[in-house]
C-alpha cells in the first residue's frame with residue numbers, strides 16, 4: 220500500500236495556507252504603505268542673459284522638500300534665437316521680443332496651476348556690464364524692455380539685473396558643488412568675461428577681501444576664492460588680440476591664430492567698438508583691413524601672452540593683471556566656452572597630457588582653412604574660424620594666466636553638464652535667491668524602497684519557517700522504517 224505523505228494532514232495544510240496568506244498580506248501592506256508617493260513639483264525659471272546669447276533654464280524640485288534638502292534638477296532649457304540682449308542697445312524693444320519664444324515654451328513646460336508661484340529671474344553678465352560702462356542709458360533701456368516683456372507672462376517675476384563678476388564666479392561654484400559630490404573648483408569662460416573660483420588650501424582672506432566669498436553647503440563652511448576677468452571672455456579677448464596686432468593700422472594683417480589661407484575684410488570701427496579695446500584704436504586707420512591667417516600655435520601663444528600683464532603684483536602672488544590668486548587647489552570643472560572649444564578640438568579627455576594638447580593644437584592651427592571647412596561643413600564659419608585662436612587662448616589662460624602646470628592640468632574636467640543640469644551660474648543663483656542652498660547634508664532614508672521590500676520579504680519568510688519548525692512537537696509521526704536488529 221502507498222504510504223500516506225505525513226505533510227498532507229489537514230492541520231499542516233491549514234498552517235501553510237494561513238502562513239502564505241500572512242506573508243502575502245504583510246509584504247503587500249509593507250510595499251503599499253512605504254511606496255514612494257507620486258511627487259508634486261515646484262518650479263523656478265532663470266534667464267542667463269550672456270554676452271553672446273540668452274538661455275532660459277527651468278528647474279524643478281519636489282514640492283514638499285523645499286526645506287533645503289530636495290534635489291533641484293534642470294527640467295528644461297531653451298536657447299534664445301539671435302544674439303545677447305546687450306547687442307540690442309540701438310533697438311531695445313527687440314531685446315524684450317527676442318525672449319518671447321523661450322518664455323512661451325516655459326509656459327508649456329511648467330504646469331499652469333504652478334505658473335503664479337513660479338519665480339522668474341533674469342541675470343545679465345559681462346555683455347551688459349560692458350554696455351553699462353559704455354552707455355548707461357542704453358543699458359537701462361534694454362532692461363526696461365526686457366522687464367516689460369517678462370512681466371507679460373504669468374510667472375512670479377522677481378527682477379532683471381546685472382550680476383557682479385564675483386556673484387557670477389561664486390554661483391558657478393555653488394552649482395558645480397551642489398551637483399557634484401566632491402569639492403570642485405569652477406572655471407567659466409564666456410564671450411566677454413571669464414571666472415575662476417576654488418577653495419584654496421590655506422587662504423588668508425585679508426590679503427584680498429574682494430576675492431573672497433563664504434558659503435555653507437551640506438554642513439561645511441567654505442571660504443571661496445573667486446575672480447572674474449572682464450574682457451577676458453573669448454570674443455573680447457579676440458578683439459584685444461586683433462587690436463594688439465593692428466596698432467599700426469595696417470591694410471593687411473597676418474595672424475598666427477588663424478588658419479593659413481584664411482582671409483576676411485574687417486572694419487576698424489566695428490573691431491574697436493568695445494570698452495575692452497576702444498582706447499587702443501589707431502589714430503589714422505583706414506576703414507577696413509584684410510585679416511589673413513598664418514596658422515602657428517606658438518606664435519599665436521606669444522600674441523595671447525601680450526594680453527596678460529605679469530609685471531605688477533602687490534600681493535604675495537598673482538594670476539595676471541595684478542589680481543591676487545592663492546595656489547591652485549583640488550580638481551576643477553571647466554564649462555561653457557571651455558567645453559565648446561575643447562569638445563570641438565577633441566581635447567576634453569583629462570588623460571591627454573598638456574604637451575599633447577599643445578601638439579594637437581599646433582597641428583590643428585597649421586591646417587589650411589580650405590581643408591578645415593571641408594572637414595566641418597556643418598559648423599558655423601564664424602565659430603570654425605576661431606577654434607585655433609580659442610584653443611590657444613584657453614591653454615595660455617590656464618597655464619600662463621592661472622598657473623596650471625602639466626601635473627595640475629590633468630585635474631581639469633571639461634564639462635557641459637553634471638547629472639543632467641548644465642554647469643553655469645544660473646542654478647546657484649536660483650538656489651541662493653530661493654534660500655535653497657542646502658546648509659546641511661540631506662537626510663537620506665536608511666534604505667532605498669527596493670531594499671526595504673526585500674528585507675521585509677526575507678524576514679517574513681524566515682519567521683514563517685521558524686513558526687513551522689516550532690510546530691514540530693505536533694508534527695504527524697513519520698512511519699519508521701523497520702529496523703534490522
Ligand SMILES: Nc1ccn([C@@H]2O[C@H](COP(=O)(O)OP(=O)(O)OP(=O)(O)O)[C@@H](O)[C@H]2O)c(=O)n1
Nearest residue numbers: 269270271272344345409410411412555556559
Ligand atoms: N557651440 C558653441 C557655442 C558657443 N560658442 C562660443 O562660446 C563663447 C561663449 O559662450 P557662452 O559661454 O554662452 O558666453 P556668454 O554667456 O554669452 O558670455 P558671458 O558669460 O561672457 O556673458 C561665445 O564666444 C560663443 O560664440 C562656441 O564656440 N561654440
Ligand SMILES: [Ca+2]
Nearest residue numbers: 269344409555
Ligand atoms: Ca556666461
